[in-house]
């Protein structure tokens with residue numbers, strides 16, 4: 130609901146409320162964002178006016194050693210006022226929402242209220258992707274402010290099916306002279322109190338999304354990227370929360386930009402204990418020449434509030450991303466189980482090898498075969514050929530179309546890897562168009578993975594790529610595309626732009642990227658596009674507007690993946706996170722983990738395989754076949770259900786619950802065995818208290834005592850590492866047998882939990898504990914019986 134009552138504006142979602150007002154001076158005073166306050170369309174206006182009057186700032190004196198706005202409004206001190214937006218120069222000395230350099234060189238702005246418009250539905254932006262909604266589930270408020278010839282629009286989209294408000298801003302130059310926009314944020318939130326914490330998701334290649342909390346004090350906390358991508362160093366998603374917030378209780382605000390480039394979020398408390406959070410494009414690498422008659426759009430930001438802790442916030446964001454960010458044919462469609470050739474063969478691929486792999490994949494139940502890097506031109510390592518997207522005739526004699534046909538004849542769908550945004554200097558594309566790549570003329574260039582970034586701020590480059598990839602994707606029966614991007618920016622410079630507009634390059638690149646992704650996803654709506662940037666270097670809501678799923682990390686080790694996937698789960702639904710079972714020892718960590726654990730962890734994302742299946746023994750293949758069959762049975766719950774974190778630490782517990790709460794899959798993962806600890810219990814969340822459920826687990830049906838001597842002569846550590854023992858055990862792998870099986874009410878399950886069988890209790894020295902040792906895991910299945 131959006132309502133205007135006098136000078137007050139009220140925005141309400143089912144569980145949250147947001148309020149601000151137009152002050153006498155024309156500034157917008159922020160009044161409230163938090164749990165719903167009970168306002169409805171029926172609430173009498175006088176009641177709203179008196180409620181809101183209670184929320185306004187009550188300063189009556191001219192502030193000491195601060196700036197009074199003007200002589201008529203001596204008590205208006207912008208430094209100590211919660212505002213919807215702020216600028217430099219009129220007394221607010223905090224981090225500003227916008228900064229504009231005027232033709233006379235001054236940087237003082239003062240945007241004041243002009244008009245407001247409320248409408249149903251959700252409008253889209255011209256240059257950037259945004260959330261989407263219909264007349265039935267979204268309403269929008271646009272507030273227009275003016276400063277001289279500049280018009281600033283603040284847009285608030287309120288979603289009626291979840292507790293999200295999307296915000297964005299737009300600046301229009303209606304004057305006769307150009308201005309330079311040094312910063313234009315997407316949203317500002319000024320809160321009355323200090324003592325907040327900011328949860329950030331830091332990382333690097335192969336260890337993405339490591340959550341940690343920073344206290345927000347009077348020193349500014351900044352979460353930003355200058356890599357040209359949203360980055361694995363600092364994901365744009367942040368949570369501002371009370372220090373006592375936990376998984377199930379506590380105030381949490383979530384902010385996530387729908388943007389894939391350099392971003393910036395700052396949080397800081399001021400001298401009056403008010404906290405300001407700002408989020409938008411990173412001003413550090415940005416400067417925009419705004420000509421008369423032109424508009425600049427700042428990306429949309431998703432904001433959400435939950436009084437119910439991190440889990441409550443994640444629930445809101447999961448729903449929102451699924452329903453209002455991801456779009457197209459694949460939005461709710463079951464995602465196929467794929468086999469990707471990368472860790473199976475790296476660059477060393479050819480049709481014979483790939484078909485052998487595809488056959489093995491088909492035999493275990495895989496549905497989609499993906500040919501990764503190495504298939505085009507002279508691409509035998511990462512030093513050449515990016516940009517030349519013709520199949521290597523020696524590797525693929527029938528071209529991409531020939532291979533795709535053969536793969537489809539096996540009964541599998543066919544997918545392909547591409548990296549459109551990049552070029553190697555050793556390529557025909559670079560030789561023909563050196564000016565299309567980003568580098569500074571006359572200066573040596575720093576390369577990443579031996580490659581350069583194509584200048585997508587140049588429309589000619591974007592149009593070339595649209596043409597080239599339209600040809601490629603129409604040339605064969607391709608059902609899936611892995612869209613990679615394997616370096617960060619350096620030597621940022623566009624030969625297309627004049628010297629005084631180089632501050633626009635990074636943002637124009639992102640706009641060009643969206644134009645490219647938009648054109649290709651529109652032309653090929655049936656293709657499932659998966660985003661990737663060396664794993665999670667561009668895991669963000671901008672990419673998810675085009676690609677319903679993203680390769681979360683090049684790290685396929687199950688132990689690391691538990692942490693990485695859990696990190697993503699704070700802000701992203703698990704059916705956006707792709708996860709593969711890979712070989713043992715793992716290629717990134719050299720760690721050995723049970724196949725069952727690799728599967729159990731990957732099953733909580735979109736499941737795939739990335740290993741040489743053609744070289745596995747029968748036991749392992751049988752196990753994989755069983756696991757894929759199991760996944761398909763539970764795929765809807767795992768991909769479309771509600772995911773909750775239950776516990777983390779040495780033991781992680783997760784659960785995915787179907788929308789109707791009648792089915793659920795839980796997982797317990799134990800990193801290290803500790804002897805003589807208590808028997809674990811599993812206490813699900815998200816079920817229906819009033820239903821009765823059957824709770825059971827499956828284990829592999831073998832009796833470890835049959836190997837008594839063998840097992841007893843090998844120290845426990847070797848049972849895991851010694852492939853001989855593994856293989857002998859694997860021979861006995863057959864259909865799963867139940868090991869836990871109780872029928873119990875939802876209420877008992879969620880309030881008391883189920884005591885688990887000893888395999889995970891770590892209670893001491895028994896065969897089961899020894900087999901399910903470090904990195905052990907188990908799935909639990911929960912089915913309503915009423």
Ligand code: GLA
Nearest residue numbers: 471501502661662663664683
């Ligand atoms: C990146 C991706 C990998 C793989 C390689 C191919 O590193 O993240 O999954 O596709 O590129 O070069």
